[in-house]
Amino acid sequence: MVVQRQPLPASRRGGVSTGRRRKARGITLIGLVFWAIVVSMTAIVALRVVPAVNENYTIARAVTKVAHEGGNTVPEVRNAFERVKQVEYAISSISGKDLEITKENDRIVVSYAYDKEIELFGPVSLLIKFRGRSN
Numbered sequence: 048m049v050v051q052r053q054p055l056p057a058s059r060r061g062g063v064s065t066g067r068r069r070k071a072r073g074i075t076l077i078g079l080v081f082w083a084i085v086v087s088m089t090a091i092v093a094l095r096v097v098p099a100v101n102e103n104y105t106i107a108r109a110v111t112k113v114a115h116e117g118g119n120t121v122p123e124v125r126n127a128f129e130r131v132k133q134v135e136y137a138i139s140s141i142s143g144k145d146l147e148i149t150k151e152n153d154r155i156v157v158s159y160a161y162d163k164e165i166e167l168f169g170p171v172s173l174l175i176k177f178r179g180r181s182n
Contacts, residue, residue: 091167096175099163103177105137106159110146114157114181121148124157140177155179 074082095170109131117127125143132138147158158180165173 048085092173094175095165096168097121099165099175099177102137102140102163103179104177105135106141106177107179108137109138110179114155117155117157119155124148124155128157155181 109128111133113124113127117124125146125148128143128146132142140163141159145159145161147160149156149158158178160176160178163175163177165175167173
């Protein structure tokens, strides 16, 4: 007696039936490595740039303070900035002699401009050009 076996359904054979094809979900190892590199590079740049931006905000506050309370002559304003610089330890990129001091409508206006080069890794550096003036 010969018994004919019926073929197994595709779901039990280990194959995928065409009507019930499931889409693979998740991230591959290559995708994981790619995103790890992107996130780490972004973190490195952010950790190196944040102190420079913080210094610029400190300089902007100091320049505004000096313009309003520093004095009426150029040497008085420069000396006032140097005094503020001694208190604010974050200021190291400019000094009082780097300030441009002018008078507009009987108001003292103090301007500054400086470049900050941040080494990231190896021969790669980031150059940020900061500029500002008192209000």
